[in-house]
Amino acid sequence: MYYSNEVFLHNTSYARYIDSDVESFSELDLDRIATGEGIDDYVDMYKVRRTDLYDINSRTFKIVNVLKVDKEYLKKHPYPLGVIIQRGSTKIICRAVDLLYNHLDLISIRGYSTDLEGSGISFSTNRIRSDSFNYHSELGEFLHVIGNRKRLETQIVQVHRLLQESTLLNDSDYRVRSKNSYNRITLNSRYTLKGIIANSVSRLSAYKKCSHCNQVETNLMDNNICTYCYRHEEGRCEVCESKKKLDTLQYIRSDVDSIGHNVLDSIGVEVCCSNCYDSSYNYCSRCKKVEIIDLYKLRSLNSLEEKTQYLRYYRMESDTFSNIRGSTYCTPCGSQAISNILNNPRRSKPLPNKISINSPFSRFVGIESEVITYYDDTDSFIEEGNIPRYFEAVHDGSLSDTGVELRTSSPIIGKQVDDALDSLQICNNMDDNYIDNTCGLHIHLNAIDFGFVELKSLLLIMSKIQDLVYDSLPNDRMDSNYARHISLSTKEISKIDSLPMLLNKYYNMVGGTFDEERYNEGRYIGTNLHARLYLGTVEFRYHEGTTDSKDIRKWIMFLNSIMSSSTTLVKNPKLYNKILSNKCPSIDVVRDVTGLRNTEYLENKIQINK
Numbered sequence: 001m002y003y004s005n006e007v008f009l010h011n012t013s014y015a016r017y018i019d020s021d022v023e024s025f026s027e028l029d030l031d032r033i034a035t036g037e038g039i040d041d042y043v044d045m046y047k048v049r050r051t052d053l054y055d056i057n058s059r060t061f062k063i064v065n066v067l068k069v070d071k072e073y074l075k076k077h078p079y080p081l082g083v084i085i086q087r088g089s090t091k092i093i094c095r096a097v098d099l100l101y102n103h104l105d106l107i108s109i110r111g112y113s114t115d116l117e118g119s120g121i122s123f124s125t126n127r128i129r130s131d132s133f134n135y136h137s138e139l140g141e142f143l144h145v146i147g148n149r150k151r152l153e154t155q156i157v158q159v160h161r162l163l164q165e166s167t168l169l170n171d172s173d174y175r176v177r178s179k180n181s182y183n184r185i186t187l188n189s190r191y192t193l194k195g196i197i198a199n200s201v202s203r204l205s206a207y208k209k210c211s212h213c214n215q216v217e218t219n220l221m222d223n224n225i226c227t228y229c230y231r232h233e234e235g236r237c238e239v240c241e242s243k244k245k246l247d248t249l250q251y252i253r254s255d256v257d258s259i260g261h262n263v264l265d266s267i268g269v270e271v272c273c274s275n276c277y278d279s280s281y282n283y284c285s286r287c288k289k290v291e292i293i294d295l296y297k298l299r300s301l302n303s304l305e306e307k308t309q310y311l312r313y314y315r316m317e318s319d320t321f322s323n324i325r326g327s328t329y330c331t332p333c334g335s336q337a338i339s340n341i342l343n344n345p346r347r348s349k350p351l352p353n354k355i356s357i358n359s360p361f362s363r364f365v366g367i368e369s370e371v372i373t374y375y376d377d378t379d380s381f382i383e384e385g386n387i388p389r390y391f392e393a394v395h396d397g398s399l400s401d402t403g404v405e406l407r408t409s410s411p412i413i414g415k416q417v418d419d420a421l422d423s424l425q426i427c428n429n430m431d432d433n434y435i436d437n438t439c440g441l442h443i444h445l446n447a448i449d450f451g452f453v454e455l456k457s458l459l460l461i462m463s464k465i466q467d468l469v470y471d472s473l474p475n476d477r478m479d480s481n482y483a484r485h486i487s488l489s490t491k492e493i494s495k496i497d498s499l500p501m502l503l504n505k506y507y508n509m510v511g512g513t514f515d516e517e518r519y520n521e522g523r524y525i526g527t528n529l530h531a532r533l534y535l536g537t538v539e540f541r542y543h544e545g546t547t548d549s550k551d552i553r554k555w556i557m558f559l560n561s562i563m564s565s566s567t568t569l570v571k572n573p574k575l576y577n578k579i580l581s582n583k584c585p586s587i588d589v590v591r592d593v594t595g596l597r598n599t600e601y602l603e604n605k606i607q608i609n610k
């Protein structure tokens with residue numbers, strides 16, 4: 001196709017002066033020109049340009065030569081330094097996109113969004129406000145045409161190709177394409193062109209070599225990778241030694257103040273995949289102790305999947321580091337942090353000034369009894385229903401429509417528990433409350449005295465006897481997602497040797513980590529230790545809903561005996577060994593832990609629910 005060779009250099013920042021006698025690209029060392037390596041007057045070129053290319057005339061050139069490159073090359077490097085332009089004795093090499101042409105086909109503007117009018121248009125790195133175009137109708141029209149073309153990206157990429165496939169002739173040549181489709185912008189829109197000159201970038205933009213393909217480019221990503229390589233090529237992660245797409249690789253810099261960069265830089269890693277960056281080390285956010293994954297083991301794994309898996313579980317399964325409220329701690333620092341939380345759980349309140357003597361309810365208790373009522377909803381129950389002494393009624397979304405949760409409004413102990421249960425029985429009877437399979441009974445027992453040893457003991461006991469406890473429940477409750485099994489064996493629990501490890505193992509059972517939020521998944525385990533960290537209690541969630549206070553009473557007594565045994569287990573090696581022994585039946589442990597009467601209660605309940 002024939003086009004006019006007359007052009008306007010709208011972007012000078014990527015243009016470079018060359019010797020006036022140079023005609024062809026073979027005479028040029030493009031890499032050297034682009035990067036300025038070895039050119040002494042590199043800085044001077046900029047000064048010259050400011051004074052030299054200041055008006056429309058000095059920016060108007062004729063194209064002398066266009067670099068011929070193949071399609072594949074253009075796909076990867078759409079903006080080659082590949083056009084030689086001339087005015088008088090001045091010769092410049094620039095990119096096809098740096099020029100405005102005398103025809104609409106040769107679109108020369110790049111970097112704009114599809115919403116031209118809204119966002120303005122940017123000429124390379126130089127942004128010109130869109131309102132300035134309102135005064136320049138021709139350019140406005142020109143932009144409108146471009147704006148209406150679909151797939152602008154493709155068009156833009158093709159500028160150089162279109163140019164190298166065109167025959168460029170003097171403007172006066174009769175073969176130049178029909179004047180009707182002329183875009184006379186370069187010659188007519190003087191105000192606009194002046195605006196472009198006034199706003200043009202006042203510095204040279206550097207060309208750099210892509211560190212992957214060695215091609216000289218203007219737009220390089222982090223660590224000098226060209227956009228094409230970045231999206232399409234692969235590199236090797238220096239940590240796990242797997243091949244990964246470059247755009248998933250992270251370049252480690254010693255000057256970045258972040259733990260990830262610091263750690264990886266210290267072991268000489270320059271580039272690694274995002275998996276390794278995120279997960280290949282542990283560090284204590286308090287004392288800054290660091291531990292790096294076993295690189296030998298990581299690299300020896302065969303498939304990428306295995307490596308990813310290993311990385312994924314490295315932090316979760318660490319016995320020396322733990323995650324507490326979103327931060328990682330080493331064991332000593334973690335123990336201190338958790339001790340602080342145990343001493344002062346977020347929602348714990350001072351216990352009432354009551355004590356218990358000669359009562360089976362020797363520990364403060366909180367009762368949450370879920371029942372279904374004949375009232376319309378929770379509100380009407382609160383207004384008209386019978387609310388037992390020591391209790392309050394609250395709404396619970398997990399219950400059937402007319403369900404209500406009756407819960408003690410503050411912890412009760414000793415004789416108060418008898419009174420509360422009596423009152424609960426009377427009220428349930430008066431209102432004909434009943435239960436369905438959405439109802440449960442949750443018992444909180446004060447555990448503010450429970451530290452590492454006691455919590456571990458409790459976990460050991462419950463892990464050993466939980467199957468019997470589940471056996472004692474109605475069938476539909478046995479697999480409740482709200483009272484999940486302790487999935488750790490007594491052997492595994494016995495190996496836990498610190499508070500952080502205890503919490504790690506506990507929260508790992510629900511696939512989470514510890515935080516002090518009320519709604520942490522950790523609360524859904526039948527023996528809910530999350531409550532200890534949040535409220536200062538241990539919550540037992542196993543029991544089915546019931547309107548029979550005698551049931552509740554027996555269950556509380558049963559749990560109370562478990563809590564007591566948890567505080568003394570460490571002094572009872574015989575019982576401890578029974579709990580760990582596979583040969584010792586669970587019911588024997590129940591007997592040792594809870595006593596004869598409680599054991600009878602449990603056996604009885606198992607019998608009933610068989």
Ligand SMILES: [Zn+2]
Nearest residue numbers: 210213226229
């Ligand atoms: Zn590249």
Ligand SMILES: [Zn+2]
Nearest residue numbers: 237240273276
């Ligand atoms: Zn990696």
Ligand SMILES: [Zn+2]
Nearest residue numbers: 284287330333
């Ligand atoms: Zn530490």
